[in-house]
Amino acid sequence: MHNNNSNLLFIIPGFFFIEEYQKLLYYNDIPLGTIQLSSFLKELVKVITNIIDLRVEGEKEKELGVAKPKEDNFKKAFLKILEKNNIQDYNNIGINCYTSFQYFYTDLIAKILRKEFPKVNIIVGGYHPTGVPEDFTYKNSPYDVIIRGEAEMVLLNLLNSNKLNKIEKKKQEPLILSSDILTDINSLPFPDYELYLKRYPLKDKFKFEIYNSRGCPYQCTFCSDNYAFRTYSFEKFQENFEKLTLIVEEYNKKNPKIGFADQSFNRLSFNERILDYLIENEYNKKFVFSCQSRIETVASNIKLIDKFKKSKMIVGYGFETATNLLLREMKKTNKAVKYLEDTQRILKEYKDGSEIYCRLNILVGFPGENQKTFNDTVKFIEKYAIHEDIQISPTFFTNYPNVFVYENMDMYEKKYGTEFLKEWWKLPSNPFKNAVPTKLSHNYSLKELILDYKEKYINILKEFKRQGFAELVTWKRFYNKWYKEL
Template identity: 30%
Template sequence: MIDCFVIGHNELDINRQKQLIRLSYGESSTTYKERHKFNLAQVEYQKKLYTPVQFFNEFHNEKKDYTKSLDVFNESFSLAVAYLGTYLRRKGLTIDYINYFNGEKEALALRLKNNEIRTIAITTTYYTFPYPIQEILKYIRKYSKNVKIIVGGPYIAASVRAMKEDEIQSFLKSLGADVYIYNAEGERALYETVCAIKNQSGLDSIANIYYDTGDKYKFTSSVREDNDLDKNFIDWQLFKERIGTNVNLRTSISCPYACSFCTFPQYAGRYRTTSLEIVERELDLLKSIPTVTGFCIIDDAINISADRFKQFLRMLIKKNYGFKWSSFLRCQHIDREIVELMKESGCQVVFCGIESGSQRILDNMNKNAKVEEYKKSLAILNEYGILSIASIIVGFPGETHETFYETYNFVEETMPTFFQERLWAYDHQAAIHSKKTEYELKGSNYDWSHATMNSETALHLGNKMFLEIKNSIHVTEYPIIFHLLNRGLSANEVKEFLGNYNDFLKRSIE
């Protein structure tokens, strides 16, 4: 009997996503236009939508004679599955998992038919609507009415946090699970819940859960988990049979900065780092798995402390792992020495949260960055051939046509290899909301206006960047870059592919 079966991501079909967003927000909303024009870009060909990945598989894969279809979620192992699975195993429970629901759900059905599973934990890392979770629950219930279903993770935390009590009840009911874990982490709550179900004891004493009492979901109590990162490292050996080529790696939680558009640190808790000895131990474990060739560090920024970052890079070089790696980077805080070490240690591509090329907007964002520092850093990355992805936000409070063109010209001048422009999303939980009166903020999400711009205009300006920028290649789903490189495409081939995709997309919308 498996005590807990952990389920990774369920990616909804792109056409279904489009339909659901149209139903929820309406076709004329900026949300619909933002999500379905360039930023979650798909090209329409013969009445079918293609994401860059699907486009690669359909029109490039065969030509280049790659055997396996590319799929971003299938190819990088889910960290939520790895952390939860390791935690439960260390505490003596039995586990199984599927990393990617879409591709592996038959294995779950088989186990359910044989009545081999006691509880199921559903992760919700990337969801912004309930449908993928409901789809998983429906699937499970088709094969078992009795198995206990536990749902937790970012989607549950973010949704419950934003709701009033009566809304929470109907939300939890509409998903239909037995227990919900309401916490930024949740390993301990999951372990205790599985044990209680196994031992048929009550759930009342377990912190951070909502459980089904028949007529309503009862909340127990709220306690911060703050799991010790050094004790809670991943035992990659547990997953070695199905791990694939690329893994995500975490070396810290949260972020010490306070950008005014971002809510991440507020909910992820205090900034904590894993010791480098433990990171090294995880890398040693990964090195012993022959399929693994690369990793992507998902910390908000790996270089928050320059000293720790240098020690990390020197460790990679000394151990000579040979992994290709990528990460998010605060690129204003790098210098030539660091870039040399990054190159030598196998760094291929970095994602830089540039946000804007206007100092005024960076200051409004409380970004703690100087345009001049960005310029120097991007030049060094280019010089050493480390690919960069510059992420840009268009329309932040204070944005005018003038500040927008500062950003536009910044991208043309600094030539990051790739860029991604996103419409600012007005999140009422973010710090900027406290300046609502000063900036005359109205609306929410992607449908907003402020004193100097509205979301329609910002969307139009963002599109302009996509259509006109010459010195940097637009990218919508940046993980495709890591995966194509990991498949052995050269940097030039990746650039060529994305350039072709963009040309196709431009033609289809002109």
């Protein structure tokens, strides 16, 4: 047994109350932030790390993956996994509550850990603890440390200072910690893929991603990525990218894709250099790539689309809506006419029968949405975006607790008659459904929206021939069921 004072077991929570459609969306990504933390700490501290992904374990151990858990059965299954991973070797456990959808799951495993292993330090971080730390500071809270924001420097200081050995287990509230020092992202080592993949070598399933920035320079009112924006150097990108290609070739031979996980592929000169690099080094002959970008960014240099196609880069454009009202409310643009014209110009470039398609992201159900705004967006799509090389990707607005909307619900209630479920992540039912406003505007309910959504978008989605039929069936089944529940 090794010295466990500096050892850290990372746990990735699963999701309760969700359905098959959400599993398609949330169960194939590698927890990049967590394995980045692992490599960072290993480089600077004498620490041994391990990881348990309860999303994957839930596929093998039924009680960990059920929608509605029976606490005793869940506890037995969870303890079995912990024992298999030598829980006694770890004095520190870090839970990544990445999204509010995982709050219920996070809280249950933390309570089990505290009861069964009273001496262990329980550390929680992620978007939800960052946005709502008070959700983790209730009476008899099982948590010892709550990390707000970026975790690298906080964990480094905790391990270096020996503070974790001095935490009083009988204290009233957990420590809430954040770092005043931004992580120098160009100094970060390559993520610890070995830690994850030696444990979960699931060939051809994972979505492999790379960052060339952190945070986002924009202030969209629906987005939870509020970390300070800064970028990697090209040399750092190149170093990480070349290492990642070797991993993808080994683990995703049948489906060699690499996604640029940044919120927006938005620095024109830098990103054009990346595209040139992919083309010149013929990575486009081995891999397919994907990224997110903004309408105005690409419209300012429309020739960039040629390089997107040559490099096999599938771009998801954050279009969101075709209406001036909602574009302003989302803080996407104050120039709706030009925005729509730019979108048309971009979409036209994809109608030439090329091998690479694009994706047009639509945000449905934003506060203030009404039947007219919904129909105006659908009409725009039907007129300009129906094509076999344009994938329409509609998603419902999620009222995350650390976004502008959640912090200003009263304003939307007064302005539009929007109705929300406050603290929806604490309700014992599907959080993906609870996160959507129950009423969008004075005369437009959620039930009316879902009816319009499933009837209008099913025909639009069918036009994109590259989408699997099974996915479309799962999509339709989910929204039909949701409509009947309301």
